[in-house]
Amino acid sequence: MNYRRFFSEAIDQLHAEKRYRVFANLERIVGSFPRALWRGPFGPREITVWCSNDYLGMGQHPTVIGAMQNAAGSMGSGAGGTRNISGTHHPIVELEAELADLHGKEAGLVFTSGFVSNEAAISTIARLLPNCLILSDELNHASMIEGVRRSGAEKKIFRHNDLAHLESLLQAAGPERAKLIVFESVYSMDGDIAPIEGICDLADKYNAMTYIDEVHAVGMYGARGGGITERDGLAHRIDVIEGTLAKGFGVIGGYITGSADVIDAVRSYAPGFIFTTALPPSIAAAATASIRHLKTSTAEREAHQRQAQHTKDVLSAAGLPVMPSETHIVPLLVGDPELCKMASDRLLEKHNIYIQPINYPTVPRGTERLRITPTPFHTDELIETLRDALLETWEALGLSFQGETQPAAAQSARVIPLVVSKSGG
Numbered sequence: 009m010n011y012r013r014f015f016s017e018a019i020d021q022l023h024a025e026k027r028y029r030v031f032a033n034l035e036r037i038v039g040s041f042p043r044a045l046w047r048g049p050f051g052p053r054e055i056t057v058w059c060s061n062d063y064l065g066m067g068q069h070p071t072v073i074g075a076m077q078n079a080a081g082s083m084g085s086g087a088g089g090t091r092n093i094s095g096t097h098h099p100i101v102e103l104e105a106e107l108a109d110l111h112g113k114e115a116g117l118v119f120t121s122g123f124v125s126n127e128a129a130i131s132t133i134a135r136l137l138p139n140c141l142i143l144s145d146e147l148n149h150a151s152m153i154e155g156v157r158r159s160g161a162e163k164k165i166f167r168h169n170d171l172a173h174l175e176s177l178l179q180a181a182g183p184e185r186a187k188l189i190v191f192e193s194v195y196s197m198d199g200d201i202a203p204i205e206g207i208c209d210l211a212d213k214y215n216a217m218t219y220i221d222e223v224h225a226v227g228m229y230g231a232r233g234g235g236i237t238e239r240d241g242l243a244h245r246i247d248v249i250e251g252t253l254a255k256g257f258g259v260i261g262g263y264i265t266g267s268a269d270v271i272d273a274v275r276s277y278a279p280g281f282i283f284t285t286a287l288p289p290s291i292a293a294a295a296t297a298s299i300r301h302l303k304t305s306t307a308e309r310e311a312h313q314r315q316a317q318h319t320k321d322v323l324s325a326a327g328l329p330v331m332p333s334e335t336h337i338v339p340l341l342v343g344d345p346e347l348c349k350m351a352s353d354r355l356l357e358k359h360n361i362y363i364q365p366i367n368y369p370t371v372p373r374g375t376e377r378l379r380i381t382p383t384p385f386h387t388d389e390l391i392e393t394l395r396d397a398l399l400e401t402w403e404a405l406g407l408s409f410q411g412e413t414q415p416a417a418a419q420s421a422r423v424i425p426l427v428v429s430k431s432g433g
């Protein structure tokens with residue numbers, strides 16, 4: 009086999025399918041978020057980032073940066089070992105206790121990323137449970153899908169947020185079989201929320217275990233930032249709550265929380281936890297500082313919600329095809345991969361606005377979109393600048409406004425009803 013040609017053809021294939029990804033080379037500057045330097049083909053240029061998952065801007069919070077600097081200054085840059093072999097430093101132990109408290113659970117366990125936490129925890133839990141059947145929402149994140157696959161357990165996919173379908177699968181499994189329901193609270197591409205209470209009711213009725221991914225909710229929802237399960241008073245009804253330290257908390261790492269026994273089992277059996285170097289103590293210290301800050305300060309959450317709603321209002325009033333979202337995520341329907349990339353390129357090159365295009369396989373074909381994530385630092389003025397740049401881009405590329413014919417698949421991805429004409433706002 010010609011290995012070089014093989015990989016070159018694999019890349020050609022991605023180009024042909026319009027799936028080849030180009031990274032924007034960015035440089036953040038503390039104090040100026042969401043502004044950043046884009047190191048593009050014409051040299052460094054200042055742009056506004058509209059697609060960061062540092063949803064609350066905690067990555068530039070002085071308390072978080074200070075905690076990281078202090079811990080790095082006193083404890084060094086790396087953990088120096090796996091958790092079992094010299095890598096368990098006090099800041100990690102503190103962080104795990106903080107996370108358990110955040111979700112009202114007995115114990116917490118930290119991983120190097122949210123991806124690893126899902127992959128390691130789901131695969132281990134479902135592998136340990138005898139003859140386990142996993143029931144997985146069809147829109148679950150790739151990290152959960154990897155966990156499901158790796159477990160080797162039988163899986164059934166239930167239609168997105170469809171309680172009736174989930175119930176029929178639970179019923180068919182029979183009362184004796186071990187069952188694990190895995191789902192997210194906030195779905196990151198559409199911004200919708202799972203019917204958590206209904207899923208818990210079904211789990212009780214059919215004696216299933218529940219595992220929720222709160223990656224796009226922790227820090228942002230609930231009185232103390234404990235996510236949608238905290239906001240809705242449902243955390244005690246979920247067996248395992250998983251989250252990230254990289255988005256709302258602005259650092260890096262992932263975690264699970266649950267009963268002491270479940271956490272102990274994952275800690276003892278999950279290769280993704282055991283056979284890898286622990287998070288640096290400085291990262292753990294920064295994450296703890298961020299969580300503690302957001303447990304008591306509501307200013308960031310309130311400003312975030314306000315600016316997210318304002319962005320939705322301004323863009324939909326201008327006739328732009330904002331898809332319905334119950335959360336801070338603002339998806340703008342394009343419906344074609346090439347046009348989606350062209351829109352993103354034009355926004356960056358002509359308007360100094362960075363929004364990464366979201367194409368298949370992250371979203372279904374025909375529902376390609378720009379996924380906009382406002383933060384508390386996106387001012388009203390920046391939102392108006394965004395609207396004007398989007399309007400110019402939509403006109404220049406002949407993209408569909410609200411109420412205009414969309415590509416077939418996009419038609420099923422509803423948009424917020426037209427408020428005023430597309431030139432309005």
Ligand SMILES: Cc1ncc(COP(=O)(O)O)c(C=O)c1O
Nearest residue numbers: 121122123149151196223252254
């Ligand atoms: C729903 C969901 N779960 C898990 C992850 C992985 O989290 P992390 O970025 O911390 O690896 C992501 C990442 O984007 C995600 O969207």
